Amino acid sequence: MIPPLDILIIEDNPGDADLIQDLVADNPTRIFRFTHVTRLSDAIKHLKMNSTDLILLDLGLPDSNGIETVWKIRETVPQVPIVVLTGYDDEETGRSAVKAGAQDYLVKGKVSGELLTRIIVYAVERHQYQNSLRESEQFLRCAMDALAAHIAILDPIGKILSVNAAWLTFARDNGANREDGFIGLNYLDACERASGSDSHIALDFANGIRAVIKGEKDFLNWSTPAIVPTRNAGSMLA
Incomplete structure (x- = not known):
């Protein structure tokens, strides 16, 4: 009833x-x-x-x-x-x-x-x-923040919808910080604009993610540490 x-x-x-x-x-x-x-x-x-x-x-x-x-x-x-x-x-x-x-x-x-x-x-x-x-x-949110892995959730064009606490800490420890927590930033565009010694890594990462989004790959098997701005490429997510 x-x-x-x-x-x-x-x-x-x-x-x-x-x-x-x-x-x-x-x-x-x-x-x-x-x-x-x-x-x-x-x-x-x-x-x-x-x-x-x-x-x-x-x-x-x-x-x-x-x-x-x-x-x-x-x-x-x-x-x-x-x-x-x-x-x-x-x-x-x-x-x-x-x-x-x-x-x-x-x-x-x-x-x-x-x-x-x-x-x-x-x-x-x-x-x-x-x-x-x-x-x-x-x-x-609680489940994501409890994980030690660096997690960023992107929309189909690469904009950041959410990141977990570990991702934010890692980014800030490597010279990047934004008051909005990077929400709304196009992460893939930022990777492609990266300069410095690690720019080729960021570009390969962006290309791999875009291939997954387009259905050209089922997944991206990535063994390099998460792509965030470093002190040598601090403008990447500025």
Whole structure:
């Protein structure tokens, strides 16, 4: 059985809050448990003491108005999805609400029960997926940083997407340092521009990686130490 979703309605009009609940009351696939508050201050108190799966937020409250309301909720519970449901039928307001951290923006009187149910479920599922993705990224980062090997992950054109702690330490120990951790730098282009006594090694490495990317080779068997800027070629990744 699918567990019910706990929804916090922050709406100063009791009639609108009742209508929201009535719209999804007969949904055969999901059960919703609603809590209703009329003020932002009451919502913040509730959120600090109780968990919730999603917030349905009106932008016009007695103690808060406009996009600032979204910011205040987001500051209190940064990991809870917010769907703005308001009477402001304005595209710019909708974009601002999403930019402020809302998952979606709906206009009162223009939402069916089926649409509202779909938006709620999708927002919760998307939020859960984003959390899972964040946890996976954190696990990958920890796993990479725990390895002594120097690891750099590149995109198909050679830009650095991620490097591990050992790679950064090795690069810095050999005279290269960037505040951005080399993220976004085209590593292969940098290898090809290298000068100094090791430039031919860097060029061979870049050519080998490009051959793998193009499918000309299945893998690159490389026994030379990782290619990073040395004190003799310190401009390579500058």
